[in-house]
Structures are given as C-alpha cells and as structure tokens.
Amino acid sequence: MRNVENGNGVAAPWAEELLKSAEIVHVATLKEDGAPILRPVNFLYHDGKIYIHTGPKSGKIAQILRDPRVCLEVEQVLTYIPAVDRPCSATYSCRSVVMEGVAALVAEREKRRDILQRMMEKYQPDGGYRPVSLEDVEKVAIIEVEIRRVGTYDHVREPSRT
Secondary structure: EEEEOOOOOOOOOOHHHHHHHHHEEEEEOOOOOOOOOEEEEEEEEOEEEEEEEEEOOOOHHHHHHHHEEEEEEEEEEEEEEOOOHHHHOOOEEEEEEEEEEEEOOOOOHHHHHHHHHHHHHHHHHHHOOOHHHHOOOOOOOEEEEEEEEEHHHHHOOOOOOO
C-alpha cells in the first residue's frame, strides 16, 4: 500500500474508475473487544472519499464512534481461469483496491442530502423516485471515510497454455 496525502489520488489508473463503478465495498470496523467485523455495504466514492449510508442506530456507528479506524476493499473479477490439467491451477484474473481510513459521521443536513442523492443516482440511474429531501436525511446516517492509505492489486492473468 502507499500513502495518499495531499490529494495524490489512488495509485493505479484503473483504481479510481473501479471505486466509482463498484456496487459494493467491504468495510471492516472494530468491535468493542477489538475484533474486526467485515460487512458488504453500498457506497459512494466522491471527491476522494468513501461515503456509506446506514441506520442511525447501527452497529457501524457505535464502532466508529469508539474507534474511527476502518479498512475497506472493492474488487473487480475480470474472468475465471479454469484449471488445465493441474487441478490447483485454477485462478481468477481480478483487480482490487484496499484502503485504510478514518471514519466520521456527516453532521451537515445539506451534505447528507447531496450524498444520498448521488447514491440514488448511482444505484438507480433510471430515476423513478422523487429527489432526496432534508426530511429523508433524518432517517439515515452518512459515514464519511477519509482515505489515509491505499493499495491497488492488479492480478490480471492470461489463461495458461500448458
């Protein structure tokens, strides 16, 4: 992984597009006993940060208020490469982005509305819903993750010819 400071962005040219297009991010928080817990969640990558919406009384909120450190991961499976002759030679061609960051709740109602609207546009691009209102934002919490470190893993492989 490499440090991301002063808006340097993500390390690989494909990584930012993956963060914008991926539908699920896996987020790890720390439970009260210090054990990590990993969850798949909907998210938005915007202005170099990760945004997650959750219920106002979710475990994620309690965990980040106690310890704001998080780890996140997105992946893109490009293709499955079946075994040829040797059973254990099967593999995947894939890419992933792993991030470490610090999470906080977004307090400003207008910013929460903007993030929720952007999430709706990402996950339901055909519309069919009314615009997100300030009343809507009272029903959910928005977590903002400031990315401190990012690692990109490019496991693009060609099928074996042997």
